[in-house]
């Protein structure tokens with residue numbers, strides 16, 4: 001069966017910064033509250049952030065990037081509140097989410113980030129500096145040597161504050177010279193970085209390029225066996241999920257993502273797409289050329305919380321999902337064409353590779369809309385099946401009459417007919433039948 005009502009989830013391995021406790025385990029780093037909030041128009045208040053962080057912990061994300069503390073007093077307060085509360089929640093299986101704050105590579109940002117996250121049981125500082133030629137020349141106006149010096153100083157400073165979980169990102173790594181990445185990453189490992197996050201900041205890479213980049217970094221950066229490689233893929237070409245999965249296939253063991261894929265410009269890799277891809281195919285499809293462990297990967301996310309979390313993020317951020325958005329779009333589990341509906345009535349696995357229930361949606365629930373939509377493409381079998389469920393056993397001419405009227409109405413009714421519409425059709429048709 002390809003049903004996923006109770007996904008077999010393995011226990012989460014122990015969390016130690018920079019240590020791969022189980023080579024098949026992939027950490028999920030959620031940045032909805034940082035990169036996601038950078039979606040134009042998606043500003044969240046500190047109390048909305050706290051509610052989302054609690055929900056992310058329920059979902060089971062390993063790391064919550066709670067914000068960019070130096071950006072504003074409210075963001076500092078929001079991150080601190082999350083660190084002091086959610087960052088101290090110990091779940092029954094011993095899981096505690098890591099709480100992370102972003103900072104540029106300077107002392108003021110890093111100190112602010114540390115002050116915000118240090119109340120968490122597992123605090124992390126994430127510092128970054130750009131490494132692509134265009135960013136170094138046009139934005140930073142620094143030479144590569146100067147960039148290496150700044151990066152090393154930043155990581156050393158974070159460590160000097162007492163932080164032992166430090167993530168470093170070479171911004172725009174997807175357009176950086178790999179040789180330069182080998183050099184800067186070697187230096188930040190020596191300075192104390194425990195996670196090396198590789199951002200495809202402009203969504204420029206193809207999945208095979210990004211996968212090869214992760215493989216090359218793992219092979220060529222001295223000291224790389226003592227750190228965890230991470231992906232952070234933007235969606236400018238619609239490839240962020242594919243790129244993240246290509247990274248996992250080549251040994252990345254942390255994937256950065258956001259709920260509903262919100263984020264700068266075209267957004268970020270979507271948590272629900274990554275998590276469900278791994279839940280459905282992690283056992284069989286991740287043996288790459290440079291894979292880690294058995295090549296069978298898993299996460300500790302509990303997918304039944306995906307739909308409620310997605311709805312909460314839509315409500316608070318105001319960022320609506322397009323109806324056909326994978327996993328969480330309003331149409332993701334709806335079936336309208338007659339051929340599909342006929343298949344679904346006979347066996348749901350004909351047109352669904354996961355169940356709506358597996359992500360926390362109820363089939364047939366009016367609000368979710370998951371299930372069969374009776375519209376102009378629907379067939380006789382779907383209409384008669386729904387009528388039976390409503391208590392109308394129609395056959396022969398009686399069914400034909402209702403079905404003919406149904407087609408006329410469905411042509412005009414966008415979004416399909418509701419149960420009340422169907423019942424009205426039956427009553428109405430009864431007058432015209434002998």
Ligand code: KIV
Nearest residue numbers: 128169171172199201
């Ligand atoms: O897109 C990006 O490069 C980032 C980094 C700060 C990780 O958001």
